[in-house]
Amino acid sequence: MVVAIALVLVGIGTLLFHFMSPWWWTPIASNWGYIDDTILITFWVTGVVFVVIMLFMAYCAVRYRYQEGRRAEYRPENNKLELWLTGLTTVGVVVMLTPGLFVWDQFVTVPKGAAEFEVLGQQWQWSYRFPGKDGVLGTSDVRNISDENPFGLNPKDPNGQDDVLIEDSEVHLPLDKPVKVLLRSIDVLHDFYVPQFRAKMDMVPGQVTYFWFTPTRTGTFDVLCFELCGVGHYQMRGTVVVEKESAFQAWLEEQPTFAQSLAEAATGTGDALKLVLNEGEADSPERGSAR
Amino acid sequence: MAISTPAEVPAEVEIVPAAEVPEVELYHAKSWVTKYVFSQDAKVIAIQYSFTAIAIGLVALVLSWLMRLQLGFPDSFSFIEPGDYYQFITMHGMIMVIYLLTALFLGGFGNYLIPLMVGARDMVFPYVNMVSYWVYLLAVLVLVASWFVPGGPTGAGWTLYPPQAILSGTPGAEWGIVLMLVSLALFIVGFTMGGLNYVVTVLQARTRGMSLMRMPLTVWGIFVATILALLAFPALFVGAVMMTLDRLLGTSFFMPAIVALGEHLEYGGGSPLLFQHLFWFFGHPEVYIVALPAFGIVSDLLSVHARRHIFGYRMMVWAIVAIGGLSFVVWAHHMYVSGMNPWFGFFFATTTLIIAVPTAIKVYNWTLTLWKANIQFTVPMLFAIAFIVTFLNGGITGLFLGNVVVDVPLSDTMFVVAHFHMVMGVAPILVIFGAIYHWYPLITGRMFNEALGQFHFWVTFVGAYTIFLPLHYLGFLGVPRRYFEMGETSFIPESAQTLNEFVTVVALIVGFAQLVFFFNMAWSAFKGKKAERNPWKACSLEWQTPEMPPGHGNFGETLPLVYRWPYEFGAPDVEEDFVPQNVPPDQVITKKGPEGLPGGAAVQPAE
């Protein structure tokens, strides 16, 4: 009896917790509502199975609890029943997988004309790069990295000269424009994730990874690193500001291009102060954990 | 061939196939040391494996408290620094998965139960079996040593992903990671020796009449898990060797050109993803290396204590085999957002959801075993039922994570932590507890204390479920795993911290409740009531030995003959509600008296 009650309580309790939990996904701010929908489908299919099995076990626990002298039924197999169960399970799996694969197809197919921008990860900070007027990101290589060229851009590549460099953890994006996020790391794995956007991808040194999304809501969102990247992992934060196209353009105008920043570095003026500040920030996780 | 119904009584019952290998002379220990220390008796080796695994497992348990303290009360424990926290999660995860669960299921239960259940006197290679344990112990000692080297153990996460694992931004990148890799390599060497033993023993040393389809599911689970391990561990071994070379000799298997903390490193040209493929080619089967023995054992516990045969025995065997096979083609579901070619997602999502079908069948058959049964809620039975609950729950969340798009927002969140703890943490541990209670009378000859066992069960089951259920929802919210502290965010409400405090308190309670278990085990070993023979009235061979606990050589003068499957419970027409595997049909007492039909003894899945 106790066991049956416990099983019912666990089953019902889990359901209640599910529906009453104050912890649920953040209000979405991208086009990936389909992902949320797939999750809901999965919840319904699996939720029904969970409850049915829990109640079935509870029933057995009461109905077939030990009685002196009773015999269990002797029926080693029931092919028909097993076939039915296999069939039903297969249907359930198809119901979950099909929408999942459709959405995945969208996820891996970047729409034509999506604007590109790059996120650069390093222990333990973010920086960003936009393609500039020509709309093309210049090539880069970790081997080019130096104090003057923290992104490792190829100085000879004309496409890179007008690239807009944002050596700051805050980035702005225009509302309702699909963007392809190119992800690059110069040291270890990182992962660029904004919970409200639902989409993420690891960044892997030695290669460029990507994902795409369309911001659908203005606001300021937290970026968190979602792949363990050393002791400063939990402090690797950033901000995405989604705003109207005009505001975005105005913000972008103010950011230095690669050519400008090289020139400034050569004359030793301009952003020097900003650089110092940035370095201070970059150091802090290390200091926090010095042992 | 279809199953014969109770009505027909086929003559084949009497046919007992000849033994496949002749009996071999056993090694007889000559001194106390060769009997109990450098022992070649699988039962002693099993105990050695188990004690070592549980001892190091307790370290992992204590680490989990420290992590929970940090997560629940981030401002109160200044002695836990970020680097420490990462070392805790790494060592906790690795110990739990490899050094506790794998070692306990295969080295512990495998060694104890395989020879007894298949009717063998010992493992086929007793000497290698002994060496296997000592190499395992060495692996554990090397692992422990990493706490005492400069920089401490590695903090790279149990997945040990390079480049991070061997770069200075990660704790233990100097020494800790090397010791971890060496320890893993040793573990694999030790395991391979033991594993070959288990496989060959099952294939070659079964007693007469013990056809494969008459083996208890426990043996099936351990057998297939061992095959998986023999095929999967080499991938990890290779990965470990390559990473050791990258770390010590400056090769670049996994290391591309890198600028780390402002410095250009010497590496170049390697692929971090290559390691991830090697790791998960091992890592996914590893889940089943832990799960399949649990599946097998829980089937036996359910059947014995429900006084009913397992439902759909043959389907259960095929499900184990199918799951084992499929587990080699799903590994990259751990890498959906790793940066591998995203088109792989289609393939791996499909294979992963296919594996759900045989897995679901197992769950159905466990619950259908309870249908029209005569269930005794003994302590082992309680744990077995709790296993179904937690495994069901964890299996369901696996369908979320396996369905590639759903994994995108959930990967690396607390949802993943909750999922794998339910499915491969809590569920197998519940089976381990159930199994220890179940076979305790066999191993010690005494009964445990029932009341303490019940108390231990309720606190552990309800507690563990309470710990991990809510964590899923933190994952939905977007709380990441492997975070030393959450700090300020705009999307995580205060209440999440309250929940974390609550979970920490429950985790501590559950942890301390384990003391009751250890007390019960230790006390009952000396003061417990003497166990009667075959106290649970089970059919399988381990309970039919002439002595209990079974002596050296297990079965006295002659090996048992096996006449039927191990689930002959509640057979119609038979006087008792169970018929052991080795009782000849003409000695089965039927309700119609000795002249009657051989009764249910005739009914069993035919080969």
Ligand code: HEM
């Ligand atoms: C009551 C018992 C347990 C508690 C309270 C517990 C708690 C935790 C916590 C707090 C973490 C770190 C989560 C994070 O910040 O990412 C963790 C990680 C982990 N645990 Fe457990 N755990 C328990 C039992 C187990 C068991 C039995 C297993 C066996 C499979 C296990 C396997 C792992 C693994 C593999 C990790 C991941 C480590 C990593 O991220 O590298 N745990 N556990």
Ligand SMILES: [Cu+2]
């Ligand atoms: Cu990180």
Ligand SMILES: [Cu+2]
């Ligand atoms: Cu897996």
